[in-house]
Amino acid sequence: MLNVCINLISFRKQLIESSTQHSSVNDFVIINIPEEDVEPKQIILDPDDQPMWESAKTVAPTPNSAIVQIDVDDSFVINSTHLKMIQENKFDGYLQADKHDHIREFLAICDMFKYGETQSEAVKLLIFPYSLSDKAKTRFNELNEESITSWEQMRKAFINKFFPPLLFNRLLLEIRNFSQNICESLTEAWLRLKNMLRKCHGNGLTKGAIIQVFYHGLDESIQAILDRTARGIFLYKSQNQAFSIS
Structure with missing residues (x-):
């Protein structure tokens, strides 16, 4: 009988200690029980249920320009009139178009506008692609990526592309x-x-x-x-x- 009383007292003591560590509602002890680890379910999709174009879709990387990006000041701006004149004097790449005449005209227009000493070549490289249209634009984009770093390289690449042996x-x-x-x-x-x-x-x-x-x-x-x-x-x-x- 004594042992039963001792056990009841011990149980009551444990119950009181437990109630001080956990929140209680209406004298009921709430014990936070950690959730058991649940293995994630794998959802298997039947490929035959997917759109047919999805399996064949490949997004190719966008190729870089043939011209290496030129370092210029953040305040650098190309004259809008300059760019407009270049765009009005385009080379289309057909046989009757004179390649050397286009280079001469392009340089003559560029000489009408003055930029900083270190920026004149950058201007030519940046705006020359805007002087091309139609077949010429397409063929120029076929040049190797980042293969042009100077105006002389640009001139030679252009002549060789449109005036082959x-x-x-x-x-x-x-x-x-x-x-x-x-x-x-x-x-x-x-x-x-x-x-x-x-x-x-x-x-x-x-x-x-x-x-x-x-x-x-x-x-x-x-x-x-x-x-x-x-x-x-x-x-x-x-x-x-x-x-x-x-």
Whole structure:
């Protein structure tokens, strides 16, 4: 009997101590029991239930520009008029478009606007892509990523892309096979040949070679006129004399 009383007293004491450590409501002891670890459930989706395009979708990385990003001051601003003039003088990349003429025009416009000494080259690199359109824009974007760090590299990459050796050889062959068109005057024929020479930049033809190509490409009646004008055989004149007559 004594042992039972002692056990009851001990149980009462434990109950009181427990009630002081936990919150109570209406004299009921609330014991916070930690939640048991629950293994996360895996949801398995049937691939046949997904949209067909989802399995084949691949998001490719966006390629970088061929031009390496130029470091400029935070306050650096390109003149809006400058950019507008460049955009109004675009190169489309087709055969009739003169590549060297485009470079000359681009530089002439750039020379009209002054920036800091260290910023002029950065301006050319930043705005040159805006001078391209259509086929030229597409082909320029095919250049290797971050392969251009200077204006000279830009100029060479542009010329090589749109004036490859095959095109150069074709234009040079057209010059060597030059002939006067029907109903074309002497002056018109000469101007057309000069335009062909200008498009075939770096052709390496001397004045004498050009005069011979021109003379042999003329009709016999026009050759006779040149001979009378030269008061002798036209090709016997010096290069400078022949150029002045033609």
